[in-house]
Structures are given as structure tokens and as C-alpha cells.
Amino acid sequence: MSKVVAVTGGIGSGKTEVCKAFTALGVPVVDLDHIAHDMSAPGSPAMQAVRTQFGDAMFNAEGQLDRAKLRELVFAEPDALDQLNQIMHPAIRLEAIRQIAQYTEAYVVLAIPLLVESRADWQMIDHVLVVDCDEQTQLTRVVQRSQLSEGMAQAMIAAQSSRDERLAIADSVIENDQTLDNLQEKVLEFHKNFSKTCQ
Structure with missing residues (x-):
């Protein structure tokens, strides 16, 4: 059975881009938002x-x-x-x-935005990968991407678990504070390292 890597992070942290990078590497992605x-x-x-x-x-x-x-x-x-x-x-x-x-691949990515809030429901997770950035970056991305008011974006961020709570359950962290190319390189590095642990 495939190992399960949960990819989580606050709204606007870059989970979607990380999952795209995993898909490009041939890793299956099961996305709770899509479901x-x-x-x-x-x-x-x-x-x-x-x-x-x-x-x-x-x-x-x-x-x-x-x-x-x-x-x-x-x-x-x-x-x-x-x-x-x-x-x-x-x-x-x-x-x-x-x-x-x-799936029969070495591992599957489970994209799960609210993992802190529901961790007890997901016993099959083998590894938690948190996509992280500072809250001001989060806020800017959410406002730009979703065309929301700053107040609504702040409310959405506040409704989720805190950055500290997410980092507390992380087995690995990808900092998404630079370019898209940099983010993809970090995903590739994680993929190489984690694939070794699945052998």
C-alpha cells in the first residue's frame, strides 16, 4: 500500500502549487478541495x-x-x-x-487544508508536509487571488488554525517565500528524499 503524505498549510500558503509540482513528478494527488x-x-x-x-x-x-x-x-x-x-x-x-x-505508487499526496482541525480523523497519514509562509504574504496572496476584501481575507485566515499550530504537527516544512522555481526545487528535493524512505 502507498504511503500517504499530507500536504497542508494555511490559505494562500501555496499548497496548490506544491501539489502541481508533485503531479509533474508523477506523484498521485488526492485533493480534498476537489472532492x-x-x-x-x-x-x-x-x-x-x-x-x-x-x-x-x-x-x-x-x-x-x-x-x-x-x-x-x-x-x-x-x-x-x-x-x-x-x-x-x-x-x-x-x-x-x-x-x-x-494507487500503487510509493506514496500518494493527500492535499488537506484543515489537517490541524481534523488530525484525529486521518490515522492513515504517514508524513505531514506543511507549506509555510508569513501571514502578511498569506493575506496579500488571498486578496489578489480571490478578489476578496482584506477584511474577508483576514477572517478566512483567522478561522483556520494558526501558523504555530500547523508547524507543531509538521514532519517536514517547505517555506514558500521565494519564486515558483524555488518552490518546485524544494518539492523535488523532498520527493527524492522521501522516495528513499519508501523503498
Whole structure:
């Protein structure tokens, strides 16, 4: 069975670019955000549960989830975030485990943004790789990438575990504070070193 490397980091830290670099190296990537996105298809069991919990207002006329409305709700009301997580997390975890089991490569990357918050649910993880940068860099990236107000970006960062909490569970850390080329070189170095431990 493949070993599992969890790639985590705060919003705007560069997890997506790190996962792209792993993919380019031929490492399978199971991405919880992608699974969650697939599960938000109109009419899916997860979306039916979301509609029951939060009402029709969270959906547009075509029955698609209005992500912006839902995001505003869960950041305004902590209870709403807990309720959403109770609907989505078990289903996402089961699908991730199913996908991981399909691979026979030496290791699989599990892209998991909120690992600190859910570490107890992921017993199959062999190695935690944290993608790290300072909070001001995070904030700048989130505002630029998502076209959000600085206040909303700060709220999103604050809603996640702290930088110190992420670093406390890390087996390895990739600092994403330079160029994309530099980041890709760091991923390649990790890949070479970790592949040796899988032999």
C-alpha cells in the first residue's frame, strides 16, 4: 500500500502549487478541495443535506450551491461552520480513502487544508508536509487571488488554525517565500528524499 503524505498549510500558503509540482513528478494527488467541489454538484446527497440544514437561500435558481453566500454565512456564524463540516467531512474522508486505495505508487499526496482541525480523523497519514509562509504574504496572496476584501481575507485566515499550530504537527516544512522555481526545487528535493524512505 502507498504511503500517504499530507500536504497542508494555511490559505494562500501555496499548497496548490506544491501539489502541481508533485503531479509533474508523477506523484498521485488526492485533493480534498476537489472532492468537496465534486460533492457540491446539484442534487448530490451532500447538497441535499446542506439545503435541509441551511435552506434554499444558499442555492441559485439552477440548484447550484452559491459558494459566496455560504462562505459569508459560515464566517459570520461559527455554529454554521460546524454544521457544514458535520455534513461534508465524513463523506469527503470516505471518498479520499477510496481514491488513495486505488494507487500503487510509493506514496500518494493527500492535499488537506484543515489537517490541524481534523488530525484525529486521518490515522492513515504517514508524513505531514506543511507549506509555510508569513501571514502578511498569506493575506496579500488571498486578496489578489480571490478578489476578496482584506477584511474577508483576514477572517478566512483567522478561522483556520494558526501558523504555530500547523508547524507543531509538521514532519517536514517547505517555506514558500521565494519564486515558483524555488518552490518546485524544494518539492523535488523532498520527493527524492522521501522516495528513499519508501523503498
